[in-house]
Amino acid sequence: MGWRGMNVVEIQNLSKRYGEVVALRDLSLSVPTGSIFGFLGPNGSGKSTTLRILIGLLRASDGRAHVFGQDAWTHSTEIRARVGYLPGDARLYDGMTGVAYLRFVDRMRGGGTAAESVRLCERFDLDAKRKIRGYSRGMRQKLAIIQALVHKPELLVLDEPTTGLDPLMQQALHDELRCVSKEGRTVLFSSHTLSEVEQLCDQVAIVRNGIIVEAGATESLRKRALRRVVFTHRGGLPVSLSFPEGMSVRARFDGTIEGTWTGPVDPLLTWLSQMQLEDVSISQPSLEDLFATYYREHAESPS
Amino acid sequence: MSLALFAKTLRDYRMFIVGGCALLGVFMVVFLFAISSFPMEQTRVWMEVPWIKSLMTALMGSDISGTFNAGGMAAFAFTHPVVLAIVIGVAFTLGSGALVGEVDRGTMDLLASFPISRTRIYVSVSTALIVCGPLMCMSLWIGAWVGRELTGTEEIRLDQMALVAAHFFCVYVFLCGLALGVSAMCSRRGVALVICLGVVLYAFTVNVLSAFWPAIQGLSYSSFFRYYAPLKIMQEQSWQWGSILTLFLGGAILWLAGLLVFRVRDFPST
Numbered sequence: 001m002g003w004r005g006m007n008v009v010e011i012q013n014l015s016k017r018y019g020e021v022v023a024l025r026d027l028s029l030s031v032p033t034g035s036i037f038g039f040l041g042p043n044g045s046g047k048s049t050t051l052r053i054l055i056g057l058l059r060a061s062d063g064r065a066h067v068f069g070q071d072a073w074t075h076s077t078e079i080r081a082r083v084g085y086l087p088g089d090a091r092l093y094d095g096m097t098g099v100a101y102l103r104f105v106d107r108m109r110g111g112g113t114a115a116e117s118v119r120l121c122e123r124f125d126l127d128a129k130r131k132i133r134g135y136s137r138g139m140r141q142k143l144a145i146i147q148a149l150v151h152k153p154e155l156l157v158l159d160e161p162t163t164g165l166d167p168l169m170q171q172a173l174h175d176e177l178r179c180v181s182k183e184g185r186t187v188l189f190s191s192h193t194l195s196e197v198e199q200l201c202d203q204v205a206i207v208r209n210g211i212i213v214e215a216g217a218t219e220s221l222r223k224r225a226l227r228r229v230v231f232t233h234r235g236g237l238p239v240s241l242s243f244p245e246g247m248s249v250r251a252r253f254d255g256t257i258e259g260t261w262t263g264p265v266d267p268l269l270t271w272l273s274q275m276q277l278e279d280v281s282i283s284q285p286s287l288e289d290l291f292a293t294y295y296r297e298h299a300e301s302p303s
Numbered sequence: 304m305s306l307a308l309f310a311k312t313l314r315d316y317r318m319f320i321v322g323g324c325a326l327l328g329v330f331m332v333v334f335l336f337a338i339s340s341f342p343m344e345q346t347r348v349w350m351e352v353p354w355i356k357s358l359m360t361a362l363m364g365s366d367i368s369g370t371f372n373a374g375g376m377a378a379f380a381f382t383h384p385v386v387l388a389i390v391i392g393v394a395f396t397l398g399s400g401a402l403v404g405e406v407d408r409g410t411m412d413l414l415a416s417f418p419i420s421r422t423r424i425y426v427s428v429s430t431a432l433i434v435c436g437p438l439m440c441m442s443l444w445i446g447a448w449v450g451r452e453l454t455g456t457e458e459i460r461l462d463q464m465a466l467v468a469a470h471f472f473c474v475y476v477f478l479c480g481l482a483l484g485v486s487a488m489c490s491r492r493g494v495a496l497v498i499c500l501g502v503v504l505y506a507f508t509v510n511v512l513s514a515f516w517p518a519i520q521g522l523s524y525s526s527f528f529r530y531y532a533p534l535k536i537m538q539e540q541s542w543q544w545g546s547i548l549t550l551f552l553g554g555a556i557l558w559l560a561g562l563l564v565f566r567v568r569d570f571p572s573t
Contacts, residue, residue, distance in 0.1 A: 048572060055416050057570045081418035088572065091409035095315065107307035108417040147413065 008033050008155050008186045009054060014063035016049050016210075023049045024210040026063065031188050031203070036181045038201035038218070039190040046210035047190035048088045051159050054188075055085050067155065081109075084153035088160050088190075090144030098128030098135075098143050105147045113150040120146040124172060137164040145173060149180075156180060158189035162196060174200050195284045227265065231272060231280040232256045244271050260285055305419050305427045312401045312431035320435050323393045324442040327386060331446025332453065334380045338373050339454035346376070354515070361514035364532020374458035377447065378533040381467050386443070390475055391503060393435055398482025399495045401428040402565070407492040411570050421566045429483055429558065436475040440468040463540060467533045470543060473550040474531045478503075480554030480561075487561030490571060527553060 009031035016024040024046045031037045041047045052058040053065050056076025065072040067079045092101060102117045121128050124142040132140065141164040148156060156177070162170045177187050177200065191197050197204055198218060205215035229247070236255045243249060244267055249259040255278070261268050265282065272280060313320070338346075349355055360366050362382045380386060402425070405411035414424065447464040450456075482499055489495040506526035513523035523529050530546035 052570075052572065057412065057415055059567065059569060077418055077420045080416055083416075085413070085416040087409075087412040087416075089409060090413065092413070093315075093410060104307060104311060105417075108305065108419065110418075144413070 006033060007031055008068060009037075009188060010064075010066040010069075011050070011054075012064050014050065014053065014065055015061045016046075016053065016058060017061045022210060024053075024060075027207070027210065027212055028063075029205055029212060029215060031186060033186055034181060034184045035203045036177060036187045036201045037189070038197035038204040039188060039207065040192065040194065040197050040204055041190070041207035042192055045207045047207055048159050049210075050207070051085075051157050051188070051190060052087075054157055055083065056080065082154045084148035084151065084156045086144050086148040086156075086158040086161055088163075090140065092132050092140055092143060094133040095131070097131050098126060101132060101143065102128060102147065102150065105150060109151045116152065117146060117150045120149055120176075123176065124169060138166060138169065141165055142169065149176065152185070154185050156185065156187045156189070158187065160190055160192070162191070162193070170196075198284075226285045227261045227268075228258075228283045228285040229261045229268065229281070230256065230258050231275075232278040234276040234278045244268070247271075304430055305423050308414075308419070308424060308427040309431050312397070312428055313434075316397050316400065316431075319396060320393060320438065323389050323435075324438050326389050327439055328442040328446035328449070330383070330385055330389075331380055331443050332450040334383065335373070335377060335447065335450030335456065335459060336454055338376045339450075339456045343372070357514040358511065361511050362528075363534035365535035365538055372458045373454075373456045374460055374463065375534060375537065377459050377464065378467060378537050380447075381443070381471055381533040382528075382531070390439055390471075391478060391500075393439065394432065394475060394478040395482045395496060395499050397432050397435065398428075398479060399486045399492050399499070401431065402483060402486035402561075403489045403495045404486075404492045406490050406570055409572070412572070415570055422562065425483070425487065425562050425565050429479070432479045432483065433476065436472045436479070439475065440472045443471065444468045460537075463537045466540065466542070467536050470531060470533065470536055470547065473547050474527065477527050477550045477554040477557075480557035484557035484559075484561030487565035488568070 007030040009029065011027060011029040014024055014027040014029075015022070027046065027050060029050075039047050039050070049058060053060050054067055054072050056072055056079065059073050068082060070079055072079060093104075096104065098121070102113075102121075106113045106117070117128075120126075124146060126139060126142045126146065128143070132143065135143070141161075145158075145161055148158065161173060165173060177189070180187055189201075201218050203216070204218045206213045233241075233255045237252065237257070243259075246261055246263040246267065247259055248262070249257055251258040261282070268282070350359065356366070359379070363378050405414055415421065444461070444464055447459060448461055451459045451461065481502055482495075485498045486492075486495045489498070506528050509519065509522050509526040510528035513520045513526075527550060530543075530549045532543065532546070536543060
């Protein structure tokens with residue numbers, strides 16, 4: 001309770017092994033107080049394992065994980081009182097109604113959450129009177145989100161919270177998380193959607209194969225201005241097509257080029273305008289594009 | 304202990320518990336009705352057949368020859384396969400469902416994210432399971448009382464039946480320890496149930512075979528059925544403290560082993 005640190009979560013050289021399988025390798029991470037921290041990575045990259053270690057569901061094989069300055073394993077009960085957690089695939093008690101489940105959560109958390117649960121049910125437009133058995137995937141996700149938020153935790157740990165939510169509810173959740181952050185509380189959430197993290201987070205860590213590839217302010221990610229570019233040249237590709245600096249070609253077929261662009265888009269548009277194009281698309285990169293770029297950069301880097 | 308979790312566990316299995324108790328009571332009534340209306344002399348002849356005598360002695364824990372009447376036969380109800388199946392069913396279904404079942408279904412993720420320690424989760428579930436024991440034993444006794452009133456069989460003594468029911472509770476405690484201990488160590492409910500049923504099958508087989516095959520009599524000490532002798536309790540009309548302690552100690556060791564594992568184990572994602 002006497003914790004007044006700058007970082008809510010401090011992870012150092014965290015490793016988790018399941019027999020021969022290594023899920024996390026020397027992962028280090030800091031989550032500043034009051035931030036919305038995005039934990040980005042593809043499926044199986046180690047995001048959920050990291051979050052489960054923070055909640056005390058898993059025990060780290062090596063390294064240390066501290067939450068509120070306390071060890072996440074030895075002080076897990078005290079930590080969980082101040083944390084709201086949403087698992088990646090939240091399973092609820094099918095035989096209960098939403099109201100009964102929230103009442104159960106209230107009792108398990110020592111009471112005082114009734115008013116907030118009513119507010120959140122209205123906020124997320126959830127009919128909590130029905131049996132959970134009859135809920136759709138999205139409704140279950142909403143209820144699981146509400147149980148994580150209902151006690152106004154100092155730290156929210158959400159594992160892919162927007163899964164199963166429609167765009168309207170995703171927006172409602174984003175707004176709610178921004179409110180949480182404004183109140184000085186911290187949000188740590190995992191995602192495999194780059195645009196979501198870019199939109200919402202002020203801090204980000206990118207993980208792949210149990211290793212942090214990149215961590216820091218989302219602004220630095222934005223500065224890279226990575227974009228996915230696909231264009232089709234009319235009449236097939238010219239034999240001697242030279243690409244400007246910033247363009248990285250990943251595939252070419254039947255007059256079509258697929259690649260990524262790093263940097264401001266003006267030079268890209270100028271270059272494209274000089275060609276006879278049949279079609280062009282410039283969009284957010286996929287995670288794979290992002291990782292391919294980062295890995296290339298890491299490989300090229302002498303360090 | 305968490306009262307919320309205790310209440311939830313009982314609520315989740317309420318139909319199962321109530322159904323189990325009702326079945327036990329009804330079975331006892333029907334059983335007493337059957338033995339009171341069956342010609343006792345004919346039964347006595349059967350009981351003289353050596354292998355039947357050995358089998359009944361193994362099941363009831365004592366030779367019935369000396370007390371061959373409706374009261375003595377009533378002891379058999381407490382080891383009847385139907386009664387054992389109901390009690391084992393309740394113990395294993397609830398014991399596995401409330402621990403490894405939560406892990407298997409994936410609901411343990413949220414349950415273990417609440418601010419209560421794993422020890423409290425384990426104790427709450429254990430308490431819910433244990434309180435079902437007196438309810439089931441009481442149902443058997445009430446069944447005996449109703450059966451006695453309906454059949455007018457004076458030989459069935461309710462004080463003796465209460466004593467046997469109390470010993471039966473000790474068997475239930477052992478079964479709870481087994482179910483909880485195994486459940487705490489497994490991640491799949493099916494695996495936990497197979498292990499628990501395997502132990503029961505082993506105990507039953509060893510107990511019965513040891514009556515026919517002296518070579519394995521030494522093994523019978525590893526069977527919990529050896530420490531449950533309803534007919535002997537009725538005949539001696541006294542508490543079998545050695546058996547009671549053995550069953551409680553066995554259950555407690557299994558329960559404690561489960562707790563130690565449950566406190567430090569990983570909860571893998573489903």
